[in-house]
Amino acid sequence: MVLNPVISKLAGKLVVLASASPRRLEILRSAGLRFEVVPSWFKETLDKGLFKAPYEYAVETAKQKALEVARRMPFKHLKTPDIVIGADTIVTVDGMILEKPVDKHDAYRMLSSLSGKEHSVFTGVAIVLCHEKENEEVDYQLIDFYEETKVKFADLSEDMLWEYINSGEPMDKAGGYGIQALGGMLVEYVHGDFLNVVGFPLNHFCKQLDLIYNFCTSSLKSTSSRSDSLATSVPTQPPSSSQALLSHNSSSIPRPSSPCDSQRLHTQITPTASPAHKVKREDSESESSQTLVNSTSKHTDNRKVKLHDNATLPLVTRRGQVVEPTRGDLERISELMDGFKASKALFTASKLCLFDLLHSRPGLDAAQVAQEIKASAKGTECLLEACVSLGLLKSTEKACQKPVYENADLATDFLRSDASFSLHGYLQHCNETMWPLFSHLESAVQEGTSQREKAFSKHMLQAASTSSREGKLRFMKAMHNIAKITGKTIATAFDLSTYKSACDLGGCTGALAYEFTEAHPGLSVTVFDLPAVVELNEFFRPQHPDNRVSFVAGDFLKDELPKADLYILARILHDLPDEKVHILLSKIADACTAGCGLLLSEIFLDEDRRGPSRGLLQALSMSEGKQRSATEYSLLLKSHGFITAHIRHTDNLLDAMLCIKA
Ligand SMILES: Cc1cn([C@@H]2O[C@H](COP(=O)(O)OP(=O)(O)OP(=O)(O)O)[C@@H](O)[C@H]2O)c(=O)[nH]c1=O
Incomplete structure (x- = not known):
């Protein structure tokens, strides 16, 4: 197997990682793969009792995660990916399947069951190849596999266990530990692929890509794969270097473009015996027990550049080589x-x-x-x-x-x-305020300053400004829309059962506060915002307002903050210049006693600042603040005495981080 050419076969393709796991993102990105992240909405609730072996459960979950994204994208994102990758990691011990703990007690239950024992970590992976046909149907072809790694834990004392749990690390990790971080200290030995434990079996994945590639583009068949689905169907020799070279020189990982090609895929894959690998062919009546299936769904996205399969594309020169650009x-x-x-x-x-x-x-x-x-x-x-x-x-x-x-x-x-999750107000804000600003992007980039004066005439400046009632209401509507859409995701991102009172700083219409009280019956929330905002919030009162939400008028940069044991900062910090960020964080730190929480919600940039585009594009019109990665926010909050306990990358416009005052 030659790794790089295999990964490079995916260049120019729309590769999608159907996972919110920052570890998977990092592993694949470090391997040089370029992809978009679209976390799956598939709920991990398959009945474990239906699976003969634990890995079957992981594989099936990975499949469902990947297929959900592959099917959603043409409709919700209005584009069809070429390849969608899904994965699911589970830990198994004494016949139990351990996923992510729901709270600290669950983490304790998991970690104490692993103490002093060898256990298995399985990651199931599904690769969905999407092939858009001329009649706008999409063919899905599914390849799945799994990898097992054995891990032995040292005996863990109660103190050690609780210290580890209180670090916050276990909460978003299968089995309640992260081998790549503090959890590494609990481990005596690892047998097998380390990255498989972290969340993605990179080596096995590359072998599968190699296999798919050789399989589809030539009659060469090669694998050293231990995939239960493919191992029986093809020789187990790795490809010779000439085979590897051949694969390097061929055009790309193909999407089977003719019935003949896809037939080849079908006939060369041996069905598995396991019922857990049965996948229904959506375009046929019969149930297939193949792990590589064709399924078809209709969608009506006709925005795509339509090119017939045999249409000739203009040739371009890339790194000294004349190549045909892909349709993608x-x-x-x-x-x-x-x-x-x-x-x-x-x-x-x-x-x-x-x-x-x-x-x-x-x-x-x-x-x-x-x-x-x-x-x-x-x-x-x-x-x-x-x-x-x-x-x-x-x-x-x-x-x-x-x-x-x-x-x-x-x-x-x-x-x-009037939709419950309407974006009408936000779209008006985009139209009236963002559009004129972005029309002056060229001078904004050249000058590095706010273009408000240029973008708006005097009259418009007044209307667009949040100092006018009209401008203020429009801005509040826009923020209200975003808070309604993201609210539940943020409110339920973490276990907040230990907090009784929260204060949403700059909480505007209270839309987020109501989501918090709904999600946490023991919590009261004070919305703290400027007097002019609080005055107008009657326009946004819900039909049945919760009396655990109250409003206090004030300026969070100048006035005393209401007392609370959890402070919420949603979409605030990115917009403030550094000096104001520090004033605000110092005031919050002063108001907090040890153990108080700070919940931050913002778009978290990828650590390498290559995405998400949403965050980077927003930065183009920000005159004072800046966008940061989760680590940058974490360090910023640490400098004010807050330790990051959990980070949640969501697929819902904003991400979230829970920090605790040391
Ligand atoms: C054992 C172990 C697990 N993990 C993480 O545990 C999550 C498993 O959960 P999942 O359901 O497979 O994935 P997810 O995080 O919910 O993301 P998604 O793919 O969107 O379901 C993944 O994150 C893994 O990295 C580590 O980071 N280190 C370890 O040592």
Whole structure:
């Protein structure tokens, strides 16, 4: 196996890691793989009793995680990945499967069951190859495998156990330990792949890629894989160097493009006997026991650059070699070039209340919509068609009649102004404030200063400014939308049962505070924000306000902070200049006694600052503050006496970190 060429075969492909695990991200990134992270929403609740062996459970969970993302992306992200990777790590001891502990007592139960014993760590991995066909269906081909590593723990004393648990490290890790960090001190020996314990069996993964590659592009078959699914079907010799060379020179890991190719994949993979590996072929009636399956789902994303399989692409020169760019390259470029048009179409439709209209009156044609929104017939028709192409609206056409329009689910869920998770206010903020600012990005980059004066005329500056009532309400609406969408995720990210009172600093409309009281019955939350904000929050009161949420007016940089044993800082620090960050953190530290918590919620940049784009793009319009990685936030808070207990990377706009005052 030659590692680099295998990884490099994926260059130019949209590779997606369907995992929120920072360890998996780090392992794959260090191997040189370029990918996007889209954590899976699949809940790890499969019935363990249904599986004969523990690894079958891990493999099935990995499969479901990867398939959920592969199926979601064409609809929710409006793009089809080429490859989706999912994984699941479990620890097994004495016939029990240990996943991530739910609280400290669960961590204690797990770690004490591992004390002084050898146990197994299994990581199940699923690789889903997505192949978009011309009729807009997607074929999914699934390859899965697992790796086992044996780990022996030393005898752990009660003190050691609790000290380790109180470090916070066990909480987001299978079996309640992290071998790569403090948990390494508990380990006497490791037999097998260390990275498999950390969360991803890199070596086995590369061998599988090699296998897929050779398998699909030539008649060469090679593997030294211990995968239960593939091992019986192909020779177990590693490829010779000439085979490796051949694979290096071939074009890419192929997506089988003809029935003949995909048939080859099917016929050369031997079915497994295990019922746990049965995957239903979605395009057939029969259940297949193959681990590599074809499944088909329909989607209506027709934004993609459509190129016929045999269409010739222009050749480009890369690192001295003439190569054919992939269709993925061209799709990506086209998406980036047109992204601003899509955004503005969305903002315009939202501003004209198109989604509200089609919610109350679905089935209108373009002329009727134009009349209702008081716009031109031609412009309205173009806007409606563009929204259909973006997956925001659906159109149906009956014979010889004009097409009629209705909201797609995405619009019903998020774009109506009265949807529970409406983004209507946030879109207006983007349209009125962010759009003009981004139109001056060139000078913002050249000058490194705020472009507000240039972006807004005097009158607009007043309207856009949060000092006007109109501007303030619009900004509050935008923040309210984000808080509603992210609130539950943040409120439930950590075990907060030890806290009785919280203070949400800059908590605006209280949307986040209500999520906290709903998630934690023993918690009361004080929202602390500027008097002018508190004054306006009556517009945002929920129908049944919880009396455990109260509002206090004040300036968190100047006034005394309300007393609480948990302080919440959501979307505050990134926007403040360093000196204000330090003033605020010092005030919180002064208000805290040892054991008090500080819950921070922000977009956490990847440690290498290569993503997520959402955070890096936001930084382009930030004049004073800065975006930071989880480690940078952690160090910042540490300098004010707060020790990071947990970090949660979510797939819901904001990440979260819980720190404890030492
Ligand atoms: C034994 C061990 C495990 N882990 C982590 O435990 C999580 C397992 O949970 P999972 O369900 O497989 O993954 P997840 O974190 O929930 O992410 P996702 O893939 O989104 O389900 C993964 O993180 C692993 O690194 C370590 O970091 N070190 C160790 O020594």
